[in-house]
Amino acid sequence: MSYDLVWFKRDLRWQDHAALAQAAQHGPVRCIYVVEPELWLQPDAALQHFEFVRESLQALDDALRLQGGCVEVHTGELPDVLSRIWSEAPFRQLHAHQETGNGFTYARDLRVGAWCQAHNVGWHEYPQFGVVRVLKNRNLWQPAWERHMAEPVQDVGELRFWRQRASRNETPTEVRSAWCTPSQMQAPEHLQHNPPMRQRGGRHLALDTLHSFLHARSLGYRGGISSPLSAPDACSRLSAYLAWGCISMREVVQHTRAHIAQLPPQASRHRAGLTAFISRLYWHCHFIQKLESEPAIEWQNMHRGYDGLREHDFNEAHFEALKAARTGWPMVDACVTMLRETGWLNFRMRAMLVSVAAYPLWLHWRPVGEWLATQFLDYEPGIHWSQLQMQSGTTGINTTRVYNPIKQAQDHDPHGRFVRQWLPALRQVPDTWLFEPWLMPHTMQTHLGVFVGGDMNSALPQPVVDLAQATREAKQLLHSRRQTDEVKAAKKAVVDKHASRKNWGKRPSARRTSVATPTDKQQLGFDF
Numbered sequence: 001m002s003y004d005l006v007w008f009k010r011d012l013r014w015q016d017h018a019a020l021a022q023a024a025q026h027g028p029v030r031c032i033y034v035v036e037p038e039l040w041l042q043p044d045a046a047l048q049h050f051e052f053v054r055e056s057l058q059a060l061d062d063a064l065r066l067q068g069g070c071v072e073v074h075t076g077e078l079p080d081v082l083s084r085i086w087s088e089a090p091f092r093q094l095h096a097h098q099e100t101g102n103g104f105t106y107a108r109d110l111r112v113g114a115w116c117q118a119h120n121v122g123w124h125e126y127p128q129f130g131v132v133r134v135l136k137n138r139n140l141w142q143p144a145w146e147r148h149m150a151e152p153v154q155d156v157g158e159l160r161f162w163r164q165r166a167s168r169n170e171t172p173t174e175v176r177s178a179w180c181t182p183s184q185m186q187a188p189e190h191l192q193h194n195p196p197m198r199q200r201g202g203r204h205l206a207l208d209t210l211h212s213f214l215h216a217r218s219l220g221y222r223g224g225i226s227s228p229l230s231a232p233d234a235c236s237r238l239s240a241y242l243a244w245g246c247i248s249m250r251e252v253v254q255h256t257r258a259h260i261a262q263l264p265p266q267a268s269r270h271r272a273g274l275t276a277f278i279s280r281l282y283w284h285c286h287f288i289q290k291l292e293s294e295p296a297i298e299w300q301n302m303h304r305g306y307d308g309l310r311e312h313d314f315n316e317a318h319f320e321a322l323k324a325a326r327t328g329w330p331m332v333d334a335c336v337t338m339l340r341e342t343g344w345l346n347f348r349m350r351a352m353l354v355s356v357a358a359y360p361l362w363l364h365w366r367p368v369g370e371w372l373a374t375q376f377l378d379y380e381p382g383i384h385w386s387q388l389q390m391q392s393g394t395t396g397i398n399t400t401r402v403y404n405p406i407k408q409a410q411d412h413d414p415h416g417r418f419v420r421q422w423l424p425a426l427r428q429v430p431d432t433w434l435f436e437p438w439l440m441p442h443t444m445q446t447h448l449g450v451f452v453g454g455d456m457n458s459a460l461p462q463p464v465v466d467l468a469q470a471t472r473e474a475k476q477l478l479h480s481r482r483q484t485d486e487v488k489a490a491k492k493a494v495v496d497k498h499a500s501r502k503n504w505g506k507r508p509s510a511r512r513t514s515v516a517t518p519t520d521k522q523q524l525g526f527d528f
């Protein structure tokens with residue numbers, strides 16, 4: 001009996017799973033996940049991602065077992081694994097979701113396509129987000145997003161699973177030797193970083209998170225998402241579940257719209273929060289579309305006119321201080337610490353970290369992005385690299401936004417609860433010096449027994465650079481590059497390819513009437 005093979009990647013769910021639903025229509029299915037050693041060797045991979053995948057696969061396996069099936073975990077490179085499976089028991093067709101991943105997955109998918117062609121196996125890839133493969137024109141993008149989200153959620157119904165039969169000479173254990181169950185998965189030894197307080201994987205947790213957000217936490221979305229104190233509750237916290245596919249984007253959009261529709265008229269704050277949340281769901285796919293349309297933005301500047309701006313000045317000491325949470329700016333160091341312990345940070349604080357890296361520390365976005373990719377449990381290449389470039393000023397279409405970490409602390413942590421929570425050395429420091437402890441008089445430092453110094457033994461580090469001066473110099477360098485004729489001339493091509501065409505979910509400015517918003521300003525539509 002032949003079967004169709006379903007290859008799970010970053011789509012670790014069984015509901016609204018187009019690949020599984022379509023495969024099931026053809027007859028028996030066999031479900032696999034492949035641990036690809038090369039993939040986990042990439043610089044953007046971390047142990048937390050592997051463990052989250054394992055947990056999500058465990059939930060998937062549990063659900064499939066209720067129907068008499070399972071998910072097989074194979075280890076090896078693709079298409080070698082396909083060859084092995086095929087030579088043991090040929091399959092008719094291979095089904096998977098489209099993936100807009102890093103350079104490795106892009107090249108691997110091309111190899112898989114070639115393998116399928118050579119073996120006369122049908123290769124079916126299905127979109128799982130509102131991202132359009134081979135998008136001819138950016139103007140067509142938003143209607144395509146709406147169509148995708150409006151389609152009915154795919155119910156996989158009852159599944160028939162393919163069963164492997166032992167040949168006469170094999171014991172059942174030998175038949176299974178080529179794969180293992182999710183609970184038997186072994187993380188590659190080199191993988192590091194698994195934050196103790198990170199979110200756990202699995203579809204049931206994704207659904208619980210969506211439920212608690214829609215019914216309670218989203219009341220705090222409006223006004224609550226910018227401060228790192230309120231954001232962990234006020235934000236949806238769905239990013240990791242969307243990134244690893246425990247829940248589909250369509251499910252989230254449809255549930256949210258249905259929830260908005262049944263809110264009473266007086267629930268205006270709740271409605272406004274959920275409407276703003278929907279605009280973030282557009283942004284999710286809008287940003288992934290950039291990488292889909294131009295995979296090279298993972299490595300090279302979106303606007304090539306910025307080439308050479310930071311590449312040759314990379315300061316390792318600055319980078320090490322940032323990673324070690326010892327820049328000397330409490331808000332920055334507290335955010336790095338929270339991220340290290342939880343695997344998550346809200347948008348504004350992510351933007352601030354990259355801004356500090358890109359401007360006063362003058363670090364190129366690529367190494368910073370590799371490090372942050374391992375720190376973010378929700379690492380999604382399309383959003384990540386586009387945001388890294390946007391916050392570093394290399395897209396050429398966004399207004400330069402430079403976040404001052406002292407002002408961010410004053411605005412979003414006025415009583416210092418956040419920095420004191422994550423930086424115990426600051427707990428004794430009075431409010432007056434909390435966000436600028438290097439200004440604390442020596443007598444006060446002696447009195448508290450907390451010293452600010454340049455060496456690793458000091459409880460509090462000196463700022464690595466003079467913030468005001470380094471930021472001024474960085475802005476000057478960027479702006480002088482922006483003024484060159486080459487940079488100005490090449491801007492239109494970037495706008496045509498990548499800029500948004502609509503001001504999703506943003507309230508119109510009272511002063512602006514029907515005049516179209518300049519595209520580069522629209523790109524900043526994140527803040528309330």
Ligand SMILES: Cc1cc2nc3c(=O)[nH]c(=O)nc-3n(C[C@H](O)[C@H](O)[C@H](O)COP(=O)(O)OP(=O)(O)OC[C@H]3O[C@@H](n4cnc5c(N)ncnc54)[C@H](O)[C@@H]3O)c2cc1C
Binds near residue numbers: 281350379381
């Ligand atoms: C430098 C940088 C890197 C980032 N890297 C990632 C990443 O790797 N993966 C990731 O999912 N998000 C990334 N973001 C976007 C954003 O910070 C996170 O999506 C958000 O903090 C996740 O928390 P949440 O799910 O509670 O967000 P919510 O505010 O509840 O938003 C709901 C969903 O909308 C999407 N979304 C929210 N904000 C954005 C945004 N600005 N751009 C695109 N999509 C958005 C996410 O899928 C998110 O889960 C990055 C932002 C910056 C500044």
